[in-house]
Amino acid sequence: MRGMSSWAATAGSAIRAARHRVSTERESTAGIMFFIDPPPTVRVCWRVADRTSGIPLCSASTTDKGRYPSANEQERDMSSNHVPGGVRLASVVTTAALLLFLAFGAASGQSGALIEPVTDAELAATPNGDWLSFRGNLSAWAYSALDAVNTETVGQLDFAWAAAMEDGPNEATPLVRGGIVYLPQPEDVIHALDARTGDLIWEYRREHNYLDPEGADPARRFGQGLGRITRNIAIWQDGLFVATMDAFIIRLDANTGELVWETRVGDSRMAHSSGPIIADGKVISGRSCNMSVAGGCYLTAHDAEDGRELWRFYTIPRPGEPGDETWGGLPLERRFHVGAWHVGSYDPDLGLVYWGTSVPAPSPEVLRGSGAGSLLYSNSTLALRADTGELAWYFQHLPRDNWDLDHPFERILVDLEMEPNEEATWSINPELEHGDRRRVMTGFPGKTAILWTLDRETGEFLWARETVFQNVITHIDAHTGTVTVNEEVIPKARDEEYGVVCPAASGGKDWPTAAYSPLTEAVYAPLQDVCMSPIITGTGEGPPQGYGINFRMQLAPNKTTVGRLDAVSARTGESLWRFEEPAGMMSVMTTGGGLVFAGNTNRRFRAWDAATGDVLWETVLGGPVTGFPVSFAVDGEQYVAVTAGGGDLLSGLFNRFGNLPARSGANMLYAFKLSDTAGRGPIEQPTLAAAAPVDELPPMIMIDAPLLDGSAPCATFSAEQAERGAALYQEQCAECHGPTLRGGAQGAALAGRSFTSYWQNRAASGLYRTIRETMPQGREGTIGPAASADLVAFLLSENGAEATGELGSDVDTLDGQRTCFRQ
Structure with missing residues (x-):
């Protein structure tokens, strides 16, 4: 556990005092503008601007001096991502914090840093005090080793503080380093907070700089819609790294909020709803592209020191490249979409980055003209060499997507003995030796909510297990993992209906993340029982403006509740326990105290016993719990924190299916810690009326039958x-x-x-x-x-x-x- 150093604590107090002193003065902001020449040189212009108007009260002239070239200059030009002129970088921090940063360091002989630099080794390690990556470590465990809050003490978990956030879709993950909370918020606002109190230390508020392609309508900027979401940022050394809604990758100084560098990675047809990871000093990021973007989306790597683009990998193969043949002869200008919009994982020992991809557009293949092609690299896991961007291997979880069932979600990296249970799993590789210890990539990477387990060194299929009801996949080849899709739910003509498709495009599993606990060797996944009856609405003419279908979502057959939390052994595939409820289930975290934390779309935030599934603690927050839980320690005390408020695309939908109020609240970060006076267990909830049917399937009437033990003979037949x-x-x-x-x-x-x-x-x-x-x-x-x-x-x-x-x-x-x- 690492607490804030004494001088940093003094700095936090001084900042708050300075903020109080300037409260009666004219409100202003200080800005720093950097201009980068290759090779890197920095010019600095100080200016003071009125906070309400943004008009400079003093100015200085500078000259743009060029830019860093892309690693794939010609392909960047083809995608209209060419960056004309120079790269301009600007940031805003509070006057009080900035003056204190300068004065305090000089007076004390210290460097003025709030935090100690974050190392590569710390990013890869299991969190045990700080929370330094999106899901705790680069293996995406969403696990904290802290154990002061445990199955015996969690009943004393009590409210500590809350911090207000910006309005907008709230899917945020705080990072915590040395007693400082770094909180991303809608529209690229970043706050640095005191982790003890939630008090603001500094704020970064971006002035966006969109690049609109010729003829583009600024009112339809993709980044201003989906890009308003900021799920995560990254930290390395003394830098914070943000993927912005105006298609830049930027580095902020974690101590001051000042902008260090920025690099444009796309135009206004690109969006960043998720942020980067750091892999050995490289800023690796994915993104989503408007459905009308030909040639597909891409992942990039940038030098964390100076922002230079190092490599770029396109999610749709170019003509003549491997995978080109899977597009049914379509020219590149008719291959659309395939994003990489969630957050990847990294194995530093293998030097491999693992990233998931999404779907092609439009969804119906009768509109795409691609025939029955598998459409690489849609709905795939990409294993890329971090140094070069070279594809080491890929695995396609769902070929030939016709349903908007993305597979970009977290990839969990663990080393385990593989003992898949034949009765619990769907398909097992017959060449897998029982008990063989493997480096695996496991979890629920896509909306089908199938648990996939692959050898992460080679991409070899090991085993898979179904969870929610799905009918888009009929077979998984045991030797290769190759998927056979269900022809019955693929329309053969534009006027033909899909029928009932499960799960819905909202996902049996969606962007809310699962968690892994090394204590139980289990994955805890937030799942939803939803289906849909899509109809085709697109024409197939010109670039798609959407997916070309109306989803018409509904509850799954035989279900009266939406959300569930499934605990599944990552070693055997066996179900440990399941919790079901009317509300949608959101992101999960596990801890060294034997606990599982997760919230729901009905404002509940809970702690379960990881071994038994018993609810041990519960509280009600101000809105849907749409953020990602984290845990950290300051001054020897463990905190649990999560953002809530809603405004996302899932909460209202799931609450409607559960017959719950589809409301959002004010965006807040809530923090909890142990209290001697607290005593809160599960909160008894009122009995809820069944959801009104929405074109729901009639249930299959079943005669109840008792479970028999293993000594009873199996039923025979010829x-x-x-x-x-x-x-x-x-x-x-x-x-x-x-x-x-x-x-x-x-x-x-x-x-x-x-x-x-x-x-x-x-x-x-x-x-x-x-x-x-x-x-x-x-x-x-x-x-x-x-x-x-x-x-x-x-x-x-x-x-x-x-x-x-x-x-x-x-x-x-x-x-x-x-x-x-x-x-």
Whole structure:
């Protein structure tokens, strides 16, 4: 644990005193303008401006002297990202803080620094006092080793302080170093706060400088919409690094808020909703591009010292490059979108950066003209060499996207013995040796909410597990991990409807991040049970202005709640526990105290026991808890902090599905610490009425069946029965449940994890009676005993059970036989 040094504490007090002294004086700001020549030289012009008008009260003339060239100059020109003229850098800090920074250092003989420089080793380490990366470390664990707040003491966790934030979409992650909180906010406002009190030390407020392509409408700037979100910033040495809404990468001085350098990386068609990571002195960042941007989006690396672009990797292959053939012959000018808009991970031992990508545009392939191409590198994990940007390997989680099911989310890096459980997982590589210790990339990288585990050194597929109900993927090849998509939910013509697609474009998992705990070797994921019935709205003519579909979202079949927190073993794939609720679940953090923290869209912020799933503590905040929780220590005390307020794209949607008030609140950062007088456990919530149906699927009526222990024999059936059942299924069931058993317009899926997770090891009589007594709906009881047994045999066979004998129709016999699936 690292606390603020005594002189820095004095500085914080002096700053607050100085702020008080100038409160009756004319409010003004001090600005510093830097001009960089290659090789790097710095000219400084001091100016004072009126804070309300921004008009300089004094000025000095300077001259722009050029810029740093891009590492891929020709391709940058093609994408209209050429930076004309010079690079101008400007920042704003409070007069009091700036004067104190200068005066205090001279008077005390100190350098004037608020914090000690942050090293590469600290960024890679498990947090144990500070919080230095987006999700704590470069492996994206979202875990703090601090344990003062634990399963025994969390009931004494109490409010410590709150700090007001800017209005706008609030998805912020504070960073904490040596008693200073660095808080990113909407529209590129950054605050430095005293971590003990939340008092403001300095503020950076950006003056945006957009580059509009010829003919562009400034009112439609992509960055002014999506780019208003600032999920995270990065810290390294004494610098803070921000990816801005006007398409710059900038470095601020962490001690003063002054701008050190800025480099333009795009025009007004680019947006940064997430910030960079630092990998061995390189600022690695991804971004989102407007759907009309041809040639795709890109990742970049910049020198953290001077802002030079070092490399650029495009997410859509160029003609002649590997992957070009996956676009169905489309020319580059008709290949659109594929962003990299979330935050990556980094393994310093392997020198590899791991970043996820999003979807092509428009969504329906009948509008794209790409045929059945897999469309690299959409919905993929990219493993890039940090030094050069070279692609080491890739893995495509969802080819041929037709549904806006992005896969750019966090990649969790751990070293574990692999022992995947056959009954818990969907697909396991047969070449994986049980107990083999691997360096893996694991977690929930995409909206399908499938847990993927890959060897992060080679990209080799190891195993995968379904969680929420999904019907876009029908098969994962056990040897390669290659995905087969469901043809039943891909329209073949513009006037053809999709049917019911699960999950919805809002994601079974979306940008709220999961967390890993080394104590339980489990991943804790915020998931949502939502589906959609999309219709095509685009024409396919000209560059797309959107995804070309109306999503029409709804609750998943058989569900009355939206949000869930799933605890899944990263070693075996087995479910440890699940928490479900009406509200949407937001980002997660784990701690050395054996706790899991997460908030929801209904203002609740909770702590669970990581081992059992019991709710141990809960509080109600001022708005949806849309920020990313962190934990830090100051003066020997552990704090837990999170931002809330809402304004995001998910809260209102999920609250509506849960029949909850779809409201946002004032954006705030809340901090909590232990108190001797606190005593807050779970807050009892009122019983909520069921959500009003939104074109919801009728549930599958199921006869309850008891779970049987492993000593009960598995239900037997013959291959001939399964064949007869297949024919009966197409006649009697396919219209509602879909010809491939993956769900249809009127019925739930009868294959995959959503089906087997319920029926596994239950008495076979339950499945038999469900068919015999309740199906088909509207004609219940018309399927005879032998036919019902044949249908059970078919369902068992399609879900991996082995044909070992004849299945009877005697209910008493079936009561003692369990359904056994081998997937």
